[in-house]
Amino acid sequence: xxxxxxxxxxxxxxxxxxxxxxxxxxxxxxxxxxxxxxxxxxxxxxxxxxxxxxxxxxxxxxxxxxxxxxxxxxxxxxxxxxxxxxxxxxxxxxxxxxxxxxxxxxxxxxxxxxxxxxxxxxxxxxxxxxxxxxxxxxxxxxxxxxxxxxxxxxxxxxxxxxxxxxxxxxxxxxxxxxxxxxxxxxxxxxxxxxxxxxxxxxxxxxxxxxxxxxxxxxxxxxxxxxxxxxxxxxxxxxxxxxxxxxxxxxxxxxxxxxxxxxxxxxxxxxxxxxxxxxxxxxxxxxxxxxxxx
Numbered sequence: 001x002x003x004x005x006x007x008x009x010x011x012x013x014x015x016x017x018x019x020x021x022x023x024x025x026x027x028x029x030x031x032x033x034x035x036x037x038x039x040x041x042x043x044x045x046x047x048x049x050x051x052x053x054x055x056x057x058x059x060x061x062x063x064x065x066x067x068x069x070x071x072x073x074x075x076x077x078x079x080x081x082x083x084x085x086x087x088x089x090x091x092x093x094x095x096x097x098x099x100x101x102x103x104x105x106x107x108x109x110x111x112x113x114x115x116x117x118x119x120x121x122x123x124x125x126x127x128x129x130x131x132x133x134x135x136x137x138x139x140x141x142x143x144x145x146x147x148x149x150x151x152x153x154x155x156x157x158x159x160x161x162x163x164x165x166x167x168x169x170x171x172x173x174x175x176x177x178x179x180x181x182x183x184x185x186x187x188x189x190x191x192x193x194x195x196x197x198x199x200x201x202x203x204x205x206x207x208x209x210x211x212x213x214x215x216x217x218x219x220x221x222x223x224x225x226x227x228x229x230x231x232x233x234x235x236x237x238x239x240x241x242x243x244x245x246x247x248x249x250x251x252x253x254x255x256x257x258x259x260x261x262x263x264x265x266x267x268x269x270x271x272x273x274x275x276x277x278x279x280x281x282x283x284x285x286x287x288x289x290x291x292x293x
Contacts, residue, residue: 001118004033004061004089006080007071009041010096017107018071019046021094024114026050033065035083062087067117067270073097078246081129081146086265090124092117101188101284104275116272123271127185127201128225129263132245134256144263145245147186151231151258152178152211152242154251159214160241161234167227171208173234174218178211178242181229181260188281196220198287200277206260231258 003025010018025032026049034042036054055061061068061083068084070077070093077093084091093103094110105113116122132143153160162174182191184203192198196209197220206229209220223229233241233254243252281287 001028001067002031002033002065004035004055004065004068004083005038005042005071006035006068006083007038007041007076007096010045010071014071014096014107015045017094017110018042021069021110021114022046022048024111028114028118033061038071058083058085058087061089065089067092069094070103071096072103073100074102075247077102078146081144081246081267082142084267085144088268090268090270092270099284101280102185102269104280104284113272117270121273123273125201125269125271126266127269128183128204128266130181130183130206130225131261131263132243133259133261136252136256138243138250138252138256139245139248142248143245145186146183146267147189147246148180148182148191149258149260150178150180150190150211150242150244151233152244154238154240154242158237159212160238160254163232163234164208165230165232166223168230171221172218174210174213175215176210176213176218179231180207180209180211181231182207182209183225188285191220192285194220197222198281204262206262225262229260231260 032052033055034052036056039054068089068091070080080091094105095103129144129146159175159177162179164171180191184199184201187199187207191207191209194209194211196207204225205222206225207220207222210218239254240251241254243250
């Protein structure tokens with residue numbers, strides 16, 4: 001079995017757990033691939049008894065790796081999307097961050113989790129992504145996002161106006177600090193903090209959520225993800241705005257039209273059989289917290 005490891009850094013409190021992970025994989029005679037920048041960090045933390053193979057990107061692991069283990073928080077988990085893309089490689093996250101909503105495996109459960117993977121006692125969850133298309137080829141070939149696309153004013157000055165179209169039909173002009181187009185996975189991220197609804201991962205929808213809208217009658221809206229969305233920013237006092245796909249952000253001219261649709265591939269998340277989406281939102285987000293429960 002070939003296993004890829006990806007991460008950035010983690011605190012000393014996780015050294016022992018990650019060492020156990022490596023020893024477990026080596027004992028099972030797994031071929032270990034390590035993201036090269038992460039390998040430099042691991043050398044100071046973990047002892048390897050067998051030689052690991054280094055990789056730097058998508059082409060280095062496509063067709064070569066059975067699973068990818070993300071070591072970090074939810075941000076690290078999001079970064080793995082750029083590595084696996086349409087390869088179909090299942091991703092599982094060991095949480096060394098804070099909340100760990102996507103990266104859900106606690107350090108105490110690392111060995112048990114690897115055993116369950118070897119025994120194939122898990123569920124593969126397909127997560128849909130959104131795709132951004134522009135004439136200017138913003139973001140190049142990394143024009144997709146697992147959580148959301150966000151367009152936002154560039155500084156603390158006046159709000160922007162975002163004219164929004166669904167299937168080329170006018171939806172609304174949002175007078176706001178910005179606008180979020182979120183996937184079901186992204187419904188528990190930035191969109192949630194701006195008042196958007198939670199929807200289950202298998203829901204085939206987009207959520208359009210305004211950020212600090214200056215209109216009491218405007219609320220988030222859910223639409224099928226088979227629809228296309230077009231955003232046009234009205235020129236105002238500022239000629240430039242920010243646009244982001246998950247954690248990647250660029251400055252763009254307001255003349256650029258943003259065309260959003262569902263990506264033509266999905267990401268596989270590996271979920272243990274004992275876990276489910278509803279237990280995660282109860283435990284991680286305190287959803288439905290009530291002393292009567």
